Amino acid sequence: MPTCLMRKGTRRNERGLLLLVLACGVLLLGNTASAQVYLPKPLPEPSEYGKVILDNYSTTGPGAVVFDHWLHRSKFTCRLCHVDVGFAMQAKATGIRASTNREGFHCGACHDGKKLFEGRPIFAACSDAANDQQCDRCHSLGKKGARKYEYKEFTAKFPKGFYGVNWEAAERSGVIKPVDFVEGLSVKKAPMRSREDFTIKAGYSWVHPINFSHEKHSIWNGCELCHPEIFPTAQKGTIHFSMFSNIEGRYCGACHGKVAFPLNNCQKCHPRGPLWAP
Amino acid sequence: MFKAKFKAKIIAVLLFMGLVGLCGMRAIGGPQSSAAQADHPAHETWRKEFDDVCSKTQDAMTFSQEELTDLIRRCDALLPQIKKLDESQKKVYMGRLRMCRGLYAYVLDAKRNEKK
Numbered sequence: 001m002p003t004c005l006m007r008k009g010t011r012r013n014e015r016g017l018l019l020l021v022l023a024c025g026v027l028l029l030g031n032t033a034s035a036q037v038y039l040p041k042p043l044p045e046p047s048e049y050g051k052v053i054l055d056n057y058s059t060t061g062p063g064a065v066v067f068d069h070w071l072h073r074s075k076f077t078c079r080l081c082h083v084d085v086g087f088a089m090q091a092k093a094t095g096i097r098a099s100t101n102r103e104g105f106h107c108g109a110c111h112d113g114k115k116l117f118e119g120r121p122i123f124a125a126c127s128d129a130a131n132d133q134q135c136d137r138c139h140s141l142g143k144k145g146a147r148k149y150e151y152k153e154f155t156a157k158f159p160k161g162f163y164g165v166n167w168e169a170a171e172r173s174g175v176i177k178p179v180d181f182v183e184g185l186s187v188k189k190a191p192m193r194s195r196e197d198f199t200i201k202a203g204y205s206w207v208h209p210i211n212f213s214h215e216k217h218s219i220w221n222g223c224e225l226c227h228p229e230i231f232p233t234a235q236k237g238t239i240h241f242s243m244f245s246n247i248e249g250r251y252c253g254a255c256h257g258k259v260a261f262p263l264n265n266c267q268k269c270h271p272r273g274p275l276w277a278p
Numbered sequence: 279m280f281k282a283k284f285k286a287k288i289i290a291v292l293l294f295m296g297l298v299g300l301c302g303m304r305a306i307g308g309p310q311s312s313a314a315q316a317d318h319p320a321h322e323t324w325r326k327e328f329d330d331v332c333s334k335t336q337d338a339m340t341f342s343q344e345e346l347t348d349l350i351r352r353c354d355a356l357l358p359q360i361k362k363l364d365e366s367q368k369k370v371y372m373g374r375l376r377m378c379r380g381l382y383a384y385v386l387d388a389k390r391n392e393k394k
Contacts, residue, residue: 083377086370095369105366187333195339224335224377227384234388 040247040263046070046164047151050259053141056092062132062139069259071149073167074158075117077180078255079222084186085109089229089254098126107138109185117179162265168216178220192218203242208272230254324359328371331356332378338385346386353379 043049050069072081081087085106088094094106101108102125110117113124124130125138136146158176159169170176180186195214202209217226230251233239239251246253246263257263331352334341341349353375360371 083374086373088373100366103364103366105370187329189333189336192336193340222335223338224381228380229377232384234384235391 040257043163043262043264049164049262052091054096055141056095057097062135063143064141065138066140066147067138068149068151070151070165071154073178073259074154074170074176075179077178077222078220078259079225080178080180080182080186083222083225084182101125102127110182115183161261162268163262167261171219180222192222200241202270203240208270210269211271212269324356327352328356328360328375332374335378335381338381341382341385343386343389346382346389349382350379350386353382 044051047068047070050073052067052069053064054067055064082089086094087106096106100106101111104112107125111122111125113121113127115122123134123137127134133146136143137148140146155165158165158167159173160166161169167176171178181188195218197211197213197215200210200212227234231239241251243263245251246257249257252269253263261268331349334349338346356375357372360368360375362368363371
């Protein structure tokens with residue numbers, strides 16, 4: 001083969017290699033950028049986790065309401081509020097108004113000034129008789145010292161986990177006893193039958209399976225909070241649960257990452273961790 | 279002359295009593311408040327049926343396909359009654375009914391797939 005032809009071929013190969021390297025670089029950069037989008041959000045302080053600001057209608061007048069999940073979840077199950085009382089699982093979807101509270105819906109379902117909790121009447125929400133100080137207990141955004149309970153003092157005796165309170169341990173040890181019934185609203189039901197726990201094979205070969213506890217979940221959620229709206233089918237293999245969808249707020253991410261323990265600790269769900277873990 | 283005056287007085291008294299009676303009827307049978315509607319026996323019927331149908335969600339997995347189909351049918355029959363409620367009550371109970379019916383349909387679907 002003549003030398004000039006050999007040189008041409010080598011140059012072509014060099015150009016091809018260069019293009020390949022460039023293409024790989026672009027792909028790698030692209031993947032890194034998209035991977036950053038799907039990383040779990042940095043966590044706020046545990047006291048801020050699950051905080052909901054209700055400012056649909058109350059930005060004027062008494063101001064926005066600050067709702068802390070940590071306070072209510074220590075007293076009630078998720079199911080009670082999100083099924084029986086009818087609070088939506090998405091922010092701003094419930095349409096809470098002072099008038100609906102006064103009619104005995106939403107916050108007013110419990111906060112009616114008559115229902116008792118731990119032997120004391122639960123203060124009435126949006127009562128006409130309330131003074132500014134009483135309004136500020138809920139309409140507390142930007143008002144220092146307006147709230148009755150502070151996270152640190154309130155949770156001082158609760159067992160702690162990798163991120164704030166370990167609610168599961170708190171419930172198991174009896175430190176908290178979440179109530180699942182409101183008179184006049186809830187339906188009396190037979191005690192929950194224990195459902196079998198199971199493992200879910202991870203979508204990637206380098207991750208150990210997920211240990212899913214039906215029992216733990218059903219204590220807080222009953223059945224109808226998860227099925228079918230969050231997990232729409234029981235047919236195995238029809239839905240691909242991925243960390244991406246969880247981070248987007250679907251499936252496990254409907255609660256985990258918003259109110260229930262966050263997605264940043266792999267071993268809470270994948271107890272054996274990744275394959276390379278000791 | 280006296281008779282005519284007496285008659286006129288009796289008519290006036292009767293008219294007055296009639297008017298009072300009508301007003302009273304209006305006060306009792308007039309447009310009802312939402313709270314009164316909720317207490318009405320017809321409205322209590324839907325609540326009893328709702329409570330009965332949706333009190334079984336914990337046991338959904340133990341029901342046969344026929345039982346689940348019947349529970350779904352009862353949920354569907356409740357929907358038109360719940361749609362007639364006041365706005366807030368309707369929103370809450372339609373959501374609850376949707377979840378309750380959804381669970382029975384979910385379990386039914388799972389059972390059907392188990393048999394395949």
